[in-house]
Amino acid sequence: MFAAFKAKLNLQRFFIGDGKQQAPYLLTQRRVYILPTKQGLAFALLLFVMLLGSINYSNSLGYFLTFLLASLSVVTIFHTYNNLLKLSIGPAICKPVFADQNTNFIVQVNNLNHHARFSIKAFTPQHQSTIADLNENNLSTLSIKHTFEKRGLIPLPRFYIESRFPFGLFRAWAIAEFDQTQLVYPKPSVHTTLPLKSAGLSEGKKQQELGADDFKGLRSYAEGDPLQHIHWKSFARHHTLQTKEFSSTSSDELWLNWLETTTSGTEQKLSQLTRWVLLADEANLSYGLCLPDLVIQPNTGKHHLENCLKQLAIYGVN
Amino acid sequence: MTLLNKLQNHNVQPAALILLVGLLLVLLPHFSHLPIWLSFVTTALILWRACYELQLCKIPNKLVLFLLTIMLLTGIVFSYHTLIGRNAGSAMLLGLLCLKLFEIKSFRDVSIIINLSLFSIVINFLFNQSIPVAFTMLLALIFLFTALISFQHDYKALTKTTPIPLNLIRVNEKQHFRLAFKMLSQAVPFAIVLFILFPRVNGPLWGLPEDAFSAKTGLSDKMSPGRISQLSNNTAVAFRVKFNSAIPLPGKLYWRGPVMWDFDGYNWTAPSNERLALSNFEFTGLGQKTDYTVTLQPHNNFWIFALDLPSTLPERTRLSANMQLLSLSPIQKLKRYNLSSYTRYILPTYTHISNDRYLKLPSSTSTLSKSRLLMNDLTDSKNPKNTIRNVLKYFSTQDFYYSRQPPLLYNDPIDEFLFETKRGYCEHYASSFTILMRIAGIPARIVTGYQGGEINPLDNYMTVRQSDAHAWSEVYLEDRGWVRVDPTAAIPPGNIENTDDALRLNSNLKKPSHLFKSSWLSKQMKQMRFAWDAVNNRWNQWILGYDNKRQKSLFAAIGIPEITWQGLSQLLFSILGVLTVLLAFIVFSNQSKQKNIIQKTYFKFLKKMKKRGLSKSLSEGADDFCCRAIIQLPEQQLAIKHITLLYQQLRYKQYDEERLTLFKKNIKEF
Numbered sequence: 001m002f003a004a005f006k007a008k009l010n011l012q013r014f015f016i017g018d019g020k021q022q023a024p025y026l027l028t029q030r031r032v033y034i035l036p037t038k039q040g041l042a043f044a045l046l047l048f049v050m051l052l053g054s055i056n057y058s059n060s061l062g063y064f065l066t067f068l069l070a071s072l073s074v075v076t077i078f079h080t081y082n083n084l085l086k087l088s089i090g091p092a093i094c095k096p097v098f099a100d101q102n103t104n105f106i107v108q109v110n111n112l113n114h115h116a117r118f119s120i121k122a123f124t125p126q127h128q129s130t131i132a133d134l135n136e137n138n139l140s141t142l143s144i145k146h147t148f149e150k151r152g153l154i155p156l157p158r159f160y161i162e163s164r165f166p167f168g169l170f171r172a173w174a175i176a177e178f179d180q181t182q183l184v185y186p187k188p189s190v191h192t193t194l195p196l197k198s199a200g201l202s203e204g205k206k207q208q209e210l211g212a213d214d215f216k217g218l219r220s221y222a223e224g225d226p227l228q229h230i231h232w233k234s235f236a237r238h239h240t241l242q243t244k245e246f247s248s249t250s251s252d253e254l255w256l257n258w259l260e261t262t263t264s265g266t267e268q269k270l271s272q273l274t275r276w277v278l279l280a281d282e283a284n285l286s287y288g289l290c291l292p293d294l295v296i297q298p299n300t301g302k303h304h305l306e307n308c309l310k311q312l313a314i315y316g317v318n
Numbered sequence: 319m320t321l322l323n324k325l326q327n328h329n330v331q332p333a334a335l336i337l338l339v340g341l342l343l344v345l346l347p348h349f350s351h352l353p354i355w356l357s358f359v360t361t362a363l364i365l366w367r368a369c370y371e372l373q374l375c376k377i378p379n380k381l382v383l384f385l386l387t388i389m390l391l392t393g394i395v396f397s398y399h400t401l402i403g404r405n406a407g408s409a410m411l412l413g414l415l416c417l418k419l420f421e422i423k424s425f426r427d428v429s430i431i432i433n434l435s436l437f438s439i440v441i442n443f444l445f446n447q448s449i450p451v452a453f454t455m456l457l458a459l460i461f462l463f464t465a466l467i468s469f470q471h472d473y474k475a476l477t478k479t480t481p482i483p484l485n486l487i488r489v490n491e492k493q494h495f496r497l498a499f500k501m502l503s504q505a506v507p508f509a510i511v512l513f514i515l516f517p518r519v520n521g522p523l524w525g526l527p528e529d530a531f532s533a534k535t536g537l538s539d540k541m542s543p544g545r546i547s548q549l550s551n552n553t554a555v556a557f558r559v560k561f562n563s564a565i566p567l568p569g570k571l572y573w574r575g576p577v578m579w580d581f582d583g584y585n586w587t588a589p590s591n592e593r594l595a596l597s598n599f600e601f602t603g604l605g606q607k608t609d610y611t612v613t614l615q616p617h618n619n620f621w622i623f624a625l626d627l628p629s630t631l632p633e634r635t636r637l638s639a640n641m642q643l644l645s646l647s648p649i650q651k652l653k654r655y656n657l658s659s660y661t662r663y664i665l666p667t668y669t670h671i672s673n674d675r676y677l678k679l680p681s682s683t684s685t686l687s688k689s690r691l692l693m694n695d696l697t698d699s700k701n702p703k704n705t706i707r708n709v710l711k712y713f714s715t716q717d718f719y720y721s722r723q724p725p726l727l728y729n730d731p732i733d734e735f736l737f738e739t740k741r742g743y744c745e746h747y748a749s750s751f752t753i754l755m756r757i758a759g760i761p762a763r764i765v766t767g768y769q770g771g772e773i774n775p776l777d778n779y780m781t782v783r784q785s786d787a788h789a790w791s792e793v794y795l796e797d798r799g800w801v802r803v804d805p806t807a808a809i810p811p812g813n814i815e816n817t818d819d820a821l822r823l824n825s826n827l828k829k830p831s832h833l834f835k836s837s838w839l840s841k842q843m844k845q846m847r848f849a850w851d852a853v854n855n856r857w858n859q860w861i862l863g864y865d866n867k868r869q870k871s872l873f874a875a876i877g878i879p880e881i882t883w884q885g886l887s888q889l890l891f892s893i894l895g896v897l898t899v900l901l902a903f904i905v906f907s908n909q910s911k912q913k914n915i916i917q918k919t920y921f922k923f924l925k926k927m928k929k930r931g932l933s934k935s936l937s938e939g940a941d942d943f944c945c946r947a948i949i950q951l952p953e954q955q956l957a958i959k960h961i962t963l964l965y966q967q968l969r970y971k972q973y974d975e976e977r978l979t980l981f982k983k984n985i986k987e988f
Contacts, residue, residue, distance in 0.1 A: 042433060043429075059440075060447065071508030
């Protein structure tokens with residue numbers, strides 16, 4: 001029993017919360033903290049001065065006003081606290097993101113109370129907070145800004161939920177950390193174009209020039225398109241670059257090969273490959289991925305893209 | 319675009335407008351003591367900001383703001399000759415507060431404005447603690463806190479928005495008002511408990527600024543013609559009296575104030591060293607002693623107004639040589655005194671003091687020639703009493719008028735009054751009578767104070783107002799000592815120009831009938847004035863005058879005669895603890911409003927059924943009760959079935975407004 005009590009008194013909880021938790025996570029009395037804000041401290045100072053003044057001048061209404069405001073700040077503790085209490089948060093809805101980009105992760109919140117909650121802020125320590133109101137008896141989401149620095153299957157960061165409503169005199173907050181992971185793709189490198197020719201796979205087959213067979217149609221120019229495929233006639237007419245697209249049956253398979261990357265270092269190579277995958281997908285090509293320990297057969301489509309990106313994300317991560 | 323359209327426009331943020339209204343309410347009572355120019359400037363600044371909010375004009379830039387600040391401070395220095403002290407300090411605070419309105423960028427700025435506004439409210443209470451001001455300030459509080467909520471909720475209202483808003487619920491400002499009101503009403507019980515139980519300290523903690531209690535209306539220690547008549551229209555309360563014994567006759571209600579005997583031809587004064595000479599009680603009281611409690615409004619002087627003549631000395635007071643009761647410190651807040659007086663008395667005669675000072679006439683020989691001639695005729699050198707009688711008779715027969723607007727007097731006020739204008743206020747009569755007495759060789763002096771008072775039938779308190787201020791004479795008779803003579807009372811009732819004065823001055827005389835024909839309306843007005851006065855008195859007695867004595871007497875009344883400081887704190891904290899638990903219960907209870915309404919409405923139905931002899935037991939469900947009711951009241955079975963069905967649908971199936979109104983209507987008609 002003593003141990004349980006000691007666990008309750010653990011001061012660390014105040015700063016890091018309960019650690020990783022299963023979602024949904026209900027904000028109980030133990031999980032919501034409250035302290036005055038700077039404004040609250042200034043208000044307390046004001047009250048003190050007012051009390052001294054009232055005593056000095058024996059001013060009855062001054063006394064009453066001071067007491068009323070002091071009582072009001074007690075009342076606001078309860079209201080601010082209640083703004084977070086019994087809020088059920090989680091799980092997070094984790095869509096894969098790219099590393100080193102300003103992204104949001106979405107956390108589901110369920111307001112079980114019969115009253116709306118106002119000005120609920122959510123944030124991770126290094127980012128600006130977002131603020132939302134939650135209707136009564138309503139399931140909604142909070143979007144939390146965060147930048148994932150590393151690729152891979154990253155545990156969701158610890159985040160804070162905070163409210164200063166209604167008067168801004170007190171700040172109630174809760175710390176949440178979910179037992180969830182976020183898939184983070186490598187950061188796509190900026191300056192790179194698709195390899196035109198692919199040093200083949202095991203057979204060493206040289207890939208033919210990209211889709212030189214039959215004219216299929218026009219599409220808007222994308223970075224990396226070969227110059228000779230640009231449809232100059234339409235450029236003269238519309239001033240937008242269009243690329244002639246050709247369909248080919250066998251020769252349009254593009255291999256994105258680890259060995260063909262122009263950079264050194266695993267992360268840089270992965271970055272480049274990520275960009276290639278994205279470019280190839282944009283160009284609607286059929287592409288395959290060739291990593292030192294893995295080969296993905298050429299294909300197209302969203303699933304293929306996600307699969308490739310995922311493999312790049314978790315490459316070398318155990 | 320009309321104003322209304324703009325208000326409905328989403329670009330207009332109501333938060334700032336609510337703040338401005340709140341600030342204007344805070345400023346309103348301040349206007350009575352601020353210089354006129356500052357009242358205009360502060361109002362203009364608020365309106366400017368409001369116009370900006372309504373997108374009618376621009377906001378001043380930093381340079382303009384800086385110049386405005388300099389001009390404001392210069393203006394205050396010119397008006398007050400200082401920047402510190404209560405008056406100048408509050409003027410500066412209010413001016414700067416209004417300038418700060420143009421710098422609302424972050425929530426911190428809003429918070430600063432609100433805090434300063436709250437502080438201005440307290441300063442306001444130093445000037446005025448009346449009921450209307452208190453309620454205006456309460457209203458201002460609601461506005462200020464609503465503004466705080468609005469700013470806290472709606473981040474778009476601030477230009478420096480840090481957080482990124484997502485799906486904000488668009489809230490009607492009414493809801494913010496409701497929340498502010500709800501929170502304030504939840505705070506009120508705490509505040510009341512604190513107000514009653516918080517240990518009160520006597521006296522100031524440190525010295526007060528010199529101008530802390532200036533500019534109070536009322537009597538002064540100088541009397542010149544016109545001084546008291548200034549007060550004749552001032553209905554402000556001077557003090558209130560609660561009689562613990564029989565109320566003396568109206569003709570005996572002379573409340574003694576400053577006594578004066580030095581006359582320079584214009585002003586009556588009492589040399590200050592003489593005023594402080596002390597006396598002991600050496601007079602013989604006749605008849606019944608009168609016991610009473612005086613609640614004195616602050617007037618920043620030492621005087622305590624007691625009935626002629628006080629026979630007891632309350633704590634921290636003393637009696638001057640002219641039998642005036644004096645406090646040891648200036649009366650700067652509401653004070654209560656328990657006093658007793660004899661309205662009939664004989665003062666001792668004395669031999670060892672020379673009466674020269676009471677016989678002194680203005681040194682200028684050119685004046686008073688006609689008066690001297692007159693007194694040649696009226697003086698009875700053997701019996702001073704006859705001389706007095708003759709002079710009073712002269713006043714009553716020679717067509718003297720009692721007037722609130724007497725003609726101005728110039729070089730020789732006494733002669734001009736007695737023989738030319740013949741119209742005057744009590745100070746004219748008292749001063750000329752005193753001079754005439756001195757010419758006749760009878761020592762005489764002037765007593766100022768109040769005369770009369772009005773009993774409020776609602777709470778039996780007597781109210782004495784500034785308009786009751788009065789001056790009369792005292793003459794020294796060798797066999798009786800100082801005797802009061804009120805020359806004003808000699809004026810025939812018909813010669814009193816104002817009916818109120820006639821009623822007041824002649825309340826002990828037979829009243830002329832025409833003065834009493836008051837209309838129904840005036841009676842009602844009087845009744846209302848009594849009621850308002852009684853409320854004000856309660857306010858004064860229990861709220862403004864709540865001090866540690868009142869606190870002690872309150873506990874004595876509920877059976878705790880000697881409450882200590884520790885006892886008070888223990889009691890305070892235990893009650894506050896209970897209230898906190900209650901508050902937590904109220905705030906954290908997650909009752910649905912809708913469920914509540916449904917339940918309440920259904921209870922109304924059950925009540926109606928009870929009247930018909932059917933009551934639902936606790937264990938009984940709505941359905942079972944319905945079955946039982948139908949058997950008992952078959953003629954109403956349709957209505958009962960319908961109500962029960964609606965109740966169940968509302969409560970357990972789905973809530974909708976239409977069904978609820980139908981439910982309510984059915985039960986109402988049932």
